[in-house]
Amino acid sequence: xxxxxxxxxxxxxxxxxxxxxxxxxxxxxxxxxxxxxxxxxxxxxxxxxxxxxxxxxxxxxxxxxxxxxxxxxxxxxxxxxxxxxxxxxxxxxxxxxxxxxxxxxxxxxxx
Amino acid sequence: xxxxxxxxxxxxxxxxxxxxxxxxxxxxxxxxxxxxxxxxxxxxxxxxxxxxxxxxxxxxxxxxxxxxxxxxxxxxxxxxxxxxxxxxxxxxxxxxxxxxxxxxxxxxxxxxxx
Numbered sequence: 051x052x053x054x055x056x057x058x059x060x061x062x063x064x065x066x067x068x069x070x071x072x073x074x075x076x077x078x079x080x081x082x083x084x085x086x087x088x089x090x091x092x093x094x095x096x097x098x099x100x101x102x103x104x105x106x107x108x109x110x111x112x113x114x115x116x117x118x119x120x121x122x123x124x125x126x127x128x129x130x131x132x133x134x135x136x137x138x139x140x141x142x143x144x145x146x147x148x149x150x151x152x153x154x155x156x157x158x159x160x161x
Numbered sequence: 162x163x164x165x166x167x168x169x170x171x172x173x174x175x176x177x178x179x180x181x182x183x184x185x186x187x188x189x190x191x192x193x194x195x196x197x198x199x200x201x202x203x204x205x206x207x208x209x210x211x212x213x214x215x216x217x218x219x220x221x222x223x224x225x226x227x228x229x230x231x232x233x234x235x236x237x238x239x240x241x242x243x244x245x246x247x248x249x250x251x252x253x254x255x256x257x258x259x260x261x262x263x264x265x266x267x268x269x270x271x272x273x274x275x
Contacts, residue, residue: 084263094204094251096263134202147192147257148217149264151204 052077054139056152063127063159071122071155073111073137081139083120084149085111088134097135098122107131127159164188167252167267174242175275182237182270184252192216192257193235194264195227198249210235211257242274 053076063069075081083100097106100113100120111122120137137152165186174180186193194217195207209217210229224240239246249271253264 086264093268094253094264094266096265099263136204147255147264148194148206148209150206154202154204156202 052081052139052141052150054137054150054152056135056137056155058155059153060156060158063157065129065159065161066126069124069127069131069157069159071135071137071157073120073122073152075118075120075137075139077118077139077141079141081141083111083113084138084140085109085120085122086136086138086151088136088154090133094136127157129159129161132157132159164265165252165254165267167250167270169270170268171271171273173273173275176242176244178242179238179240180242180272181239182250182252182272184235184237184267186233186252186254186265188254188256188265190254190256190265191232192255193229193232194253194255195235195237196251196253198251198269200248204251208235208237239272242272244274247272247274 055074085097086094087097088094098111109124113120134154134156136154138149167184192211194209196204198204207221208227212232213229226238229235249269251269252267255264
C-alpha cells in the first residue's frame with residue numbers, strides 16, 4: 051500500500067529564514083512525487099514534480115530513495131509563501147494516475 | 162479561460178436534500194477525478210473516470226454517484242445529504258499515460274449541510 055507522511059501540521063518561520071517541509075513515503079515500486087500548494091481558499095496548484103527537477107518560486111525538492119523522502123526546501127522564506135503544502139505520490143504501477151496526498155503542512159511566514 | 166471549472170462555488174443545503182456539483186475541463190485531458198477535502202484539510206480521492214469510464218471508486222457511500230457524459234465533464238450527484246458531507250469538493254483532471262504529469266484542479270465547491 052502506498053502512504054505519504056507529512057509529520058508537521060504547522061510550520062511557523064520568520065521571513066528570510068530557511069524553510070524545510072518534510073515528506074516521507076511508502077511505496078513498493080518506483081513512485082512519482084509531487085508538491086502541491088494551496089493558498090488561502092484557492093485551488094491546489096502543482097508546485098514541483100520530482101522528475102522535472104526544476105525550481106519553482108525558489109523551492110526545490112530532492113527525491114531520496116534510500117530515506118524514502120521528498121522534502122521541500124527554500125533558503126529564504128517570503129510572506130507570500132504562507133500556504134498549505136501537500137506532498138503527493140503516484141504509483142507507477144497502479145491505476146490511472148491516482149494521487150495519494152499527505153495530510154498537508156500549513157506554513158506561516160511572519161515578518 | 163479556466164482550465165477546470167466547477168459549479169457552484171458555494172452550496173448551502175439542508176439535510177436530506179439531493180444536490181449536484183458540475184465539473185468541466187477544457188484541457189483535453191482523458192482522466193478526471195473528484196477529491197474531498199475535510200475540515201482538517203485532508204484530501205481524499207473519491208472517484209476517477211478515464212474516457213467516461215469509472216476506474217477508481219474509493220469507499221464512498223452509495224449516496225454519491227458520479228456521472229461522466231463525455232470525457233470533458235465529470236459531475237457529482239449526492240443524495241440524502243448528511244451533516245458529515247460538509248466539505249470542500251475538488252474536481253481535477255490529468256493526462257495519464259507515459260507518466261503522471263500532475264493534476265489541474267478546479268477551484269473547489271464548498272458544501273455546507275445544515
